[in-house]
Amino acid sequence: DAGVIQSPRHEVTEMGQEVTLRCKPISGHDYLFWYRQTMMRGLELLIYFNNNVPIDDSGMPEDRFSAKMPNASFSTLKIQPSEPRDSAVYFCASSLRKTNEKLFFGSGTQLSVL
């Protein structure tokens, strides 16, 4: 298995632009998670899905952030409009059957908003 695949690896954009981050979870995994990592706040859970349905989005910072999972093999995290404080590494992770088991992480997307 190729593991969790994220794209792009790096994204540089200007303030106000729309940013879309993509994730392909491990085949057969029921749960998908989006995390944001910064030096100040560490790894923060933004949202997670179970069988393509959003379960908890309490970590999504603002209405500028949205996430979708149209099918079991694809998810997007969108920021519109982007701001410099959104600069961070965004990770996608998946787990097999439930939340309280080990997560498999992708390599992340390094986002820089200028």
Place this chain on the structure above:
Amino acid sequence: GESVGLHLPTLSVQEGDNSIINCAYSNSASDYFIWYKQESGKGPQFIIDIRSNMDKRQGQRVTVLLNKTVKHLSLQIAATQPGDSAVYFCAENIRNRDDKIIFGKGTRLHILP
């Protein structure tokens, strides 16, 4: 509240020595704990986990100890190698209506030659 913290932000260890990375958690409802390793430019990688009904669990060169009385978790790495250089995170699952994994801030392990 939901918080997982680490005692030391950076730990320097001589190659070949044992490393001990500590973690304190605050939520007594946490029932599952995980250690992750994150190398530069990569996502966190699972190392070892332990459930709250256990005190100790061993893997290959790694041991996790759980002390529920003082809400303390530790990761022991035997015979530390250069490849162990990374940031180590402890994470907990807080058992409530919406189980979710909460991560600590991380400890950087630096291996001295």
